[in-house]
Amino acid sequence: MYFSHKLGRKYPVAITIAGSDSGGGAGIQADLKTFAALQVHGTTAITSITAQNTYSVTKVVDLPPDMVVEQIKVVYEDMGIDAGKTGMLHTSEIIESVAEAVSELGFPLVTDPVMIAKSGARLLREDAVETMVKKLFPVAKIVTPNLREAEALTGIKIRSIDDMKRAAEVIRDYGPEVVVVKGGHLTGDKAIDVVYDGKEFKILEATKFSDETTHGTGCSFSAAIAAYIARGYDVIEAISNAKKFISISIRYGLKMGKGVGPVNPMAALYNEASRIYVLNKLREFIEILSRNPKAIKLIPEVGLNIAYSTPYPMDKYDIAAIPGRVRKGLNKILYSVPEFGTSDHLSRYILKAREYNEDIRAAMNIRYDEKILDILGRMGLSIGFYDRLKEPKEVKEVEGATIPWGVEYVYSELGRIPDVIYHKGDVGKEPMIVLLARDLDKLSEVIGKLLEYI
Helix, strand or coil, X not given: CEEECCCCEEECEEEEEEEEECCCCCHHHHHHHHHHHCCCEEEEEEEEEEEECCCCEEEEEECCHHHHHHHHHHHHHHHCCCEEEXXXXXCHHHHHHXXXXXXXXXXXXXXXXXXXXXXXXXXXXHHHHHHHHHHHHHHCCEECCXXXXXHHXXXXXXXXXXHHHHHHHHHHCCCCCEEEEEECCCCCCEEEEEEECCXXXXXXXEECCCHHHCECHHHHHHHHHHHHHHCCXXXXXXXXXXXXXXXXXXXXXXXXXXXXXXXXXXXXXXXXXXXXXXXXXXXXXHHHHHCCHHHHHHCCCCCEEEEEECCCCCCHHHEEECCCCEXXXXXXXXXXXXXXXXXXXXXXXXXXXXXXXXXXXXXXXXXXXXXXHHHHHHCCCCEEECCHHHCCHHHHCCCCCHHHHHHHHHHHHHXXXXXEEEECCECCECCEEEEEEXXXXXHHHHHHHHHHHC
């Protein structure tokens, strides 16, 4: 922990001991973004320089082991190191030198046993695997192999969670305190990790997303663990938080390059930074709406709501809305202060619509009326319809499945997400019109014009 005498403030310090990825998707580049996103001062000890992009590694130049160690020591002597992580350690000589330095300095180490790049290039020489196991694992606090690495380290063919547990037990016998076997490559719709501390297993689950943007996943995950440890979190809490961090980084990865796009370690930070802005914009929207006497005409029997999401929503808790919805009063509308996580229905519309169009962040439900639909059409808005009477039985039986099904149906019919989606109700279900927009400014523009014509 570095103490600033000038500001009287302590800064957690983490170091990444890894290779440089010229494409910026993995290695020290991904690690430094992760450290910064998690409010940790990031430092580096570069082990190798790679000429790398999203689909290939064309050249690797290793730095002399003594230079790698010197980088670690000068950082430690000046700022201290609260936690470290290793990534690409290409040779036995580099591994031995790093292990000796970590043992001497004593900071907690997260080891990501990087063997193969996402492009398929080997980043750990075959003759160095044994050195890593015998020299580095015993000084590591946490080791984070993926399935392929765990298989290479144990000889166990991993096809199930039980196999992951067996592999974790074997790897822990090599010396680390805790092992995290990452199950992102396991068959299924969940990304399941097995955590083993020598006493008990902990299973961490998250939604599995497309593998189009997973370059740098292991780097950012291990860096996130190190960052949380540097901030004082206990090991299990650090791993759990890192799991959430990497999930949003993958979900909102950067679709760029000709190969596998990089994860986006900044997504979580941008999300958190936007929350006050989102609430303020929603408060401004509802206050302006409340001043229009015609607004009451838009309120359905079940109430009206407006929802606005952060730039990278993962669930309803990243989407703000009006608690209790907007209700009819005596010649005015009644509403509460906006909060996050208060609208299941509009959150489902936004989250599902974003699977097809990530620009969508705002939604508003209003009263169903053929005249209103006609006005919206004449305003030039695109309109989609789904029939709740045709909803499959297996969908209807699942709580919360109707709206995602409806949005998916509309997309399949139109080939895009329209500005307006409506349905004519069902038994006990009120017909409804839902407006979708990129932001509240656009939604305000639409509602303003609509109220002029009503």
